[in-house]
Amino acid sequence: MPAASAASVPLRAATPVVLAERYAAGRDAIRAAERTASGGGHRWRAAMLRAMADPARRFLFFDGRxxxxxxxxxxxxxxxxxxxxxxxxxxxxxxxxxxxxxxxxxxxxxxxxxxxxxxxxxxxxxxxxxxxxxxxxxxxxxxxxxxxxxxxxxxxxxxxxxxxxxxxxxxxxxxxxxxxxxxxxxxxxxxxxxxxxxxxxxxxxxxxxxxxxxxxxxxxxxxxxxxxxxxxxxxxxxxxxxxxxxxxxxxxxxxxxxxxxxxxxxxxxxxxxxxxxxxxxxxxxx
CATH class of the missing domain: 3.40.50.1820 (Alpha/Beta hydrolase fold, catalytic domain)
Structure with a gap:
């Protein structure tokens, strides 16, 4: 699965804007991992990752490997x-x-x-x-x-x-x-x-x-x-x-x-x- 990009967004301050950027990067990494899991036929993991990518959840970093x-x-x-x-x-x-x-x-x-x-x-x-x-x-x-x-x-x-x-x-x-x-x-x-x-x-x-x-x-x-x-x-x-x-x-x-x-x-x-x-x-x- 692809590595996370979230950690590349610096946590300069815990402001709403900075955190929104970091969370968005984490969500992108999770969705990329979900696509890889789906393509490989790993249905259970794809479903789990889909739940993790819910906008209500917030990840500062993610790496599925x-x-x-x-x-x-x-x-x-x-x-x-x-x-x-x-x-x-x-x-x-x-x-x-x-x-x-x-x-x-x-x-x-x-x-x-x-x-x-x-x-x-x-x-x-x-x-x-x-x-x-x-x-x-x-x-x-x-x-x-x-x-x-x-x-x-x-x-x-x-x-x-x-x-x-x-x-x-x-x-x-x-x-x-x-x-x-x-x-x-x-x-x-x-x-x-x-x-x-x-x-x-x-x-x-x-x-x-x-x-x-x-x-x-x-x-x-x-x-x-x-x-x-x-x-x-x-x-x-x-x-x-x-x-x-x-x-x-x-x-x-x-x-x-x-x-x-x-x-x-x-x-x-x-x-x-x-x-x-x-x-x-x-x-x-x-």
């Missing part, structure tokens, strides 16, 4: 005082985009007016059961792209409070990109680790939060790093451990895919963090 890359905006970015950027983890691509989109919409609803959520699928995520999911290679490849995106967004919205929400392997991506970024919060959830021993090693001015649901299988992943001749496997310190030094928030009883589930303790507390409020203690240790 190699699993897909996209950044979809939920809410009014022009007037947003609070912006949450969601960085997904393993097994997320355009064919399995519904989970990321659904979580973004639920978070926006919880945040209320004056907010925007950006679902940033900016990389080829690893498979959950794969060596790539146990190493930092994919994160290191894409970290410069996330860093550029956040800096561009910060420049376009200098007065907005920006939070980076990092799920599972996405937390490794955030850790690799974070040094020097102007964000208020980094929220790690469902994370096996980020590849450093503690928050100080992230070299960030942001407040670092960590949460894990009681039924999340990620808690069973060993918190070690094994240095092999050509690769290091594992991500070290547990983000919710006292030694790591993050501010731990209650995430309730949910599993690995439940953090942005409607009515969940985790969704409530992530929304509170994005809004600059202290998370609730309810559900801690449940």
């Amino acid at each position: 190699d699993g897909g890359r996209a950044a979809e905006v939920f809410g009014d970015l022009t007037g947003a005082e609070r912006i949450a950027v969601l960085v997904p983890g393993s097994d997320t691509d355009l064919d399995r985009y519904g989970y990321l989109r659904g979580g973004s919409l639920r978070l926006l609803h919880k945040l209320g007016g004056g907010s925007a959520v950006i679902a940033w699928l900016g990389y080829r995520t690893p498979g959950t059961v794969s060596l790539a999911a146990l190493t930092s290679g994919r994160a290191e490849e894409v970290a410069p792209d996330l860093r550029t995106f956040i800096r561009e967004l910060s420049a376009a919205k200098p007065a907005a409070r920006i939070s980076l929400l990092c799920h599972s392997y996405g937390s490794v991506v955030c850790a690799r990109a974070e040094s020097g970024l102007d964000v208020a919060d980094i929220v790690l959830y469902g994370s096996a680790g980020v590849g450093v021993d503690d928050v100080a090693a992230l070299r960030t001015r942001a407040t670092v939060w960590a949460g894990r649901g009681a039924a999340d299988w990620i808690s069973d992943v060993p918190h070690t790093r094994l240095r092999l001749p050509f690769v290091t496997v594992g991500f070290g310190a547990d983000p919710v451990s006292p030694e790591f030094g993050a501010r731990v928030f209650a995430a309730g009883v949910g599993g690995h895919s439940d953090y942005l589930k409607g009515g969940s303790v985790a969704l409530e507390n992530i929304a509170r963090i994005v809004s600059g409020q202290a998370p609730s203690e309810a559900g801690r240790g449940a």
Whole structure:
């Protein structure tokens, strides 16, 4: 499928005119991908892309190749005082985009007016059961792209409070990109680790939060790093451990895919963090 042209439209400022140009470029890229899918007989994907090209949806960039890359905006970015950027983890691509989109919409609803959520699928995520999911290679490849995106967004919205929400392997991506970024919060959830021993090693001015649901299988992943001749496997310190030094928030009883589930303790507390409020203690240790 053809690459996106949306990213070639600079996000100079988050004005209606600039954003309209960027969204139009993203829509053009999606429609080009739809034509390619239709021509190749891929009816299901063509239908999915047709839905993504709806004028009511807004993409800052789109690339349909190699699993897909996209950044979809939920809410009014022009007037947003609070912006949450969601960085997904393993097994997320355009064919399995519904989970990321659904979580973004639920978070926006919880945040209320004056907010925007950006679902940033900016990389080829690893498979959950794969060596790539146990190493930092994919994160290191894409970290410069996330860093550029956040800096561009910060420049376009200098007065907005920006939070980076990092799920599972996405937390490794955030850790690799974070040094020097102007964000208020980094929220790690469902994370096996980020590849450093503690928050100080992230070299960030942001407040670092960590949460894990009681039924999340990620808690069973060993918190070690094994240095092999050509690769290091594992991500070290547990983000919710006292030694790591993050501010731990209650995430309730949910599993690995439940953090942005409607009515969940985790969704409530992530929304509170994005809004600059202290998370609730309810559900801690449940």
